[in-house]
Amino acid sequence: MKEEPLHVKVVFRIKPEYREAFEHELMAVREKCIAEKECLGFDVERRSDDPAVYLLVETWSDSDYFEKVQLNRDYYPAYFAKIDPMMTAPREVHYWTRLATYPERPY
DSSP states (O other): OOOOOEEEEEEEEBOGGGHHHHHHHHHHHHHHHHTSTTEEEEEEEEOSSOTTEEEEEEEESOHHHHHHTGGGOTTHHHHHHHHGGGBSSOOEEEEEOOOOOSSOOOO
């Protein structure tokens, strides 16, 4: 039986003076992620009432792939080295199981 897709939500809190640089780095690594066939979705959101808070909503083919392959990609260490000093707090990473969606999506 195939494993259900993994939904990953990541919250970043960024120092206001680094928002533009953070978005640049984030979009560059997003392009690499969405090029992976196992990446089923990758949304980037910014809070309307606090533009220093970002939410990534990622959907991956399954948790084994995400943990064993994706998180070990060679582009992550340089990415994290660049963005970590831009943050006001450690990033929050949560794994979710989707119960319902509208409109219906295959993932």
